[in-house]
Amino acid sequence: MGWPEKLRAMIKSQARFAARAKKRAQEYDSEEMAMVDEECAAVSQLTSSISHNDMPQRTATLQSLHIDGPIIAPLCPTSMRHKTKWALPGFQIFRSCGGGRHSCVYSACCRATGVNVALKVYHWYELSAINVEQVQREVALQGCLKHPNAVPLYAAFADGQNVVLAMEYAAGGDVYKKLHRHGRYAERDAVAQVILPVLDFFQYMHAKGFIHRDLKPENLLLTEKGVLKVADFGLSIDAKSERPVTRLGTLDYMSPEVLACPDKSLLDKHTQVAEAERVAYSWNADIWGVGVLAHEILTGHAPFEAKNREQTSARISKNQRDPLPSCFSDQARSFVEACMHPCAAARQPASELLRHPWITANRPRVDPRSADERTSSENALKKSAPRPTLLYVPAPLPPPAIAPGELDATNVAASIIPSGQTNQQHVRFASKARLERAKTHADLNVAAAHQVQQANSRALAKEILRRRTAVSNNHSVRSSQSVKSSHHGNKTGPSNLAKVLAQYLAH
Template identity: 35%
Template sequence: MQSGSVQPADEEEEQTRDQGTAAAGLVELGMPPVRRLKIEDFEIGRPLGKGKFGNVYLARLKESHFLVALKVIFKSQIEKEGLEHQLRREIEIQAHLQHPNILRLYNYFHDARRVYLILEYAPRGELYKELQKSNTLDEQHTATIMEELADALTYCHEKKVIHRDIKPENLLLGFRGEVKIADFGWSVHTPSLRRKTMCGTLDYLPPEMIERRTYNETVDLWCIGVLCYELLVGNPPFESHSHNETYRRILKVDIRFPPSIPLGARDLISKLLRYQPLERLPLSQILEHPWVRAHSQRVLPPSVQMNS
């Protein structure tokens, strides 16, 4: 896969939103709401991952023994790249999302040099690493992920949030192997659900982003179509020897199915990877797609099962 994310072509003015502070009402850590958290409140364990702007560690609150993933971001790096606004937006959006297939952001705090995000710990790690180990996933696992993502993105879109960067690196696996959308760095809350910023990852860019057209939440439908193909085949459908060739293949929707792809999955992917955004299969129909229904083995956490 061609690595790296495509930076915004032109950073547009974000619409102002009154969502309150990101920490509001998030008292799930056994800590009194009035006291500000600090790094000394945690026992820091092994590293879980490294990023461009900092690292993620397994951590435990000393007072409650609650296990979390602590994302440590260096302010100097964020300021150097001019990404303070993007980080603030990521925190605001993720803190307000509560869904079994979305990684929770419980709280955050900062000191002179760093910002700390207190995240849900996903014990089975990155989907990307699992895909690297096995190269491909089977029909059951892929169909399950498709159902989980369709449900999670339905929730996001109802809240006027477009993710814009669904890919294996941004998906974690929970205790039961359930998928968790983990990175909201490129997500956006937009009441009109219409945007123009070019962002995301090259292999997953939809045609309307490449052509700088106004787009909406249907960009996420394209991304999960690309993801479904990559999980079953081992590489993204438009991967090429050069960026320009990848762009050309995306714009032509030049998709080639190997014989190994089951017919049901091929049907689903073909209905998601459509040049015209309005022709893409809606999330509600992904949930009802015969191939997804036949193979998905989604297991919801008990609290969700009891509430359903």
């Protein structure tokens, strides 16, 4: 693909992102208004035939949450457990990070501890009985998740007319925004940064019997270091204790079996009697979402994207998805097809998809040892490794024995080299291999002896010259006769000696 084609593809991808964002915003508004109208109509119909005592009481349902005091999750930081004032005034709120239909999410900081958190705030007066049930599930499920690719819940507490969930703050945004800013992912990056963490988390979550039911790029958060965190467990369910038989989630990511279920918001107590007759779906719905996610981050658009919800639903029901372009590998197409098989029973679980050729071929190369083994090995290496040479000066080795007539290298070095240079030279010697120490001491002895001989000779010559000059000056005040006789009697007088010393110093 040449540069013009790549540029056109990029522009087309950006246009699709803008259109999709606009469509989702419109769907959000229209869906919200439709649900409000339908709920109001249902209430008006029920009030005409049912007594007031039979109506579901919102206040009583809210009390079933049992959030009178704070609920501290196991992964709450230790510093926040005892020092935090579990109320909104105990947090400094910075900005809004978005939200859902019934909640708003804010980035905040705990005033007592300085820990950055995300606060998900639900307004009690906006919650129906179904919404309260979902909040209760969210607190119960997210609070017991302990996985590196899940957003941990710290605590849940009530504040006035609000139910607040405090959780880890992901400062890197979400995958949808990153996809919108930087374009589609390359295959290797898609696997390493998104698909592999999601599959690893789903393997853990499905083993517990939980189903997420709302996988999409907007619910995949990124930390400051780029670690992916699955978020928003408001629609999650424990399949061990409940039967998932209603249509929930984002339409673009709904599997055919979920799309075939009735919308829970449109059900009332009279139609729920047939719940046992409906077919329940399972973790297969999440695996379908993984295939849709892989398609979207590779191409920039969802595989069943259409102009409106009706057309999107029809395409999902008939399995009329857009195929991956030919520029992608056969392994990528095989992975998407394995995830998005029309028959839910034919889809592979996350544990098997982690061994798919597309995943193994693009998996980042890591140490095959376990995390505990790597940590213990790294700690052992840190303890055994020598400290840096500049910060660690070992004790000097004793000098070799000095034979009669030889010079002591230690004393020689101290006498002819300044202290600062001696330390630097010693540091350089200490950094060499221990096998070279003997040779180093021998070389130092020879060099130091030669230098001290030269230094002593020059110092001696200078001292003799100074003394002889002083003597010569004293003799000059005497009589010329005595000076001449002295010169004739000593041929090596001060003048001749000064000439000899001057010639020596010149060399």
